[in-house]
Amino acid sequence: MGTPDFAVPTLQELGAARHEICGVVTIPDKPAGRGRKLSESPVKLAAQELNIPLLQPEKLKDPDFQRKLAEWNADLFVVVAFRMLPESVWKMPPRGTVNLHASLLPDYRGAAPINHAIINGETETGATTFFIEKEIDTGQILLQYKTPIPPDWNAGTLHDHLSIAGAKLMVQTVDALEAGKLKAVHQDEQKAIHTAPKIFREHCKIDFTQPRRSLHNLVRGLSPYPAAWCLDQEKILKIYRTEMDSSRTENPIPGKVIQEQGKIWVSASDGWLEILELQAEGRKRLDAKSFLLGQSLSETLA
Numbered sequence: 001m002g003t004p005d006f007a008v009p010t011l012q013e014l015g016a017a018r019h020e021i022c023g024v025v026t027i028p029d030k031p032a033g034r035g036r037k038l039s040e041s042p043v044k045l046a047a048q049e050l051n052i053p054l055l056q057p058e059k060l061k062d063p064d065f066q067r068k069l070a071e072w073n074a075d076l077f078v079v080v081a082f083r084m085l086p087e088s089v090w091k092m093p094p095r096g097t098v099n100l101h102a103s104l105l106p107d108y109r110g111a112a113p114i115n116h117a118i119i120n121g122e123t124e125t126g127a128t129t130f131f132i133e134k135e136i137d138t139g140q141i142l143l144q145y146k147t148p149i150p151p152d153w154n155a156g157t158l159h160d161h162l163s164i165a166g167a168k169l170m171v172q173t174v175d176a177l178e179a180g181k182l183k184a185v186h187q188d189e190q191k192a193i194h195t196a197p198k199i200f201r202e203h204c205k206i207d208f209t210q211p212r213r214s215l216h217n218l219v220r221g222l223s224p225y226p227a228a229w230c231l232d233q234e235k236i237l238k239i240y241r242t243e244m245d246s247s248r249t250e251n252p253i254p255g256k257v258i259q260e261q262g263k264i265w266v267s268a269s270d271g272w273l274e275i276l277e278l279q280a281e282g283r284k285r286l287d288a289k290s291f292l293l294g295q296s297l298s299e300t301l302a
Helices: 004-017 042-049 061-073 112-121 157-178 214-219 288-294
Strands: 029-033 037-039 077-080 096-102 124-131 139-146 228-230 235-245 257-260 265-268 272-281
Touching: 004 042, 004 157, 077 157, 096 139, 096 157, 112 124, 112 157, 112 214, 124 157, 139 157, 214 228, 214 235, 214 272, 265 288, 272 288
Parallel strands: 077 096
Antiparallel strands: 029 037, 096 124, 124 139, 228 235, 235 272, 257 265, 265 272
């Protein structure tokens, strides 16, 4: 059960393993783009390539869907980046329902663990397989994978890394469950330090009165999507990549902009950030030098 790109490697790895995939559950096709053509989820496309039966329910509590799901007689359900399941679904298989989460649970429970880990400046994170229970992301842990977060990684880089590593972790989990060699352990609530709620547009707004490291991590944690943003003369400016710069000696006035020799700097509360990639409203995403060939920023960003 899954929807986005993040879930595709797990489906592919399980498909290449010796386990039989009875079927795949994903979201219904949705209209997208200017032509409003129906868009298929990445998981659906991957399932079709593997010739695996597919269900796309509108509602997970629909009796007809649950009847068809039960007819597959699956021993185990595997969930990666999917909707919240009703108890009647996750309790259905005799071996339980296993979820893959992109953090070292119980830390960073929630919808956006990858983004929040980088925004908070974490230097280590990972992935966890666990049994689904009533409260979200609280079930007993099966296996975990740890990885450092290099300072030049953004949310997209970490997303791609964990999607591959998490897929391998899930295959290890399924193998071990089948062999009866895996003991689930309860989560240690004392380690539940951070939460990772869904990110909305207002959470992406840059506040230049904050320290530059905080702003740099915000940009990293929201790049490439949904992207940190600010206002340049009332127009949206998205910032995708920055670098902390200690060479500038000018007094840091939050939001002040300097544009020199094909480079752009903006001031935080305690110093300067060089803006390396950005996108003006209605324009393409560009590196700073290319951006300044055709336009410029105002003296202050807000």
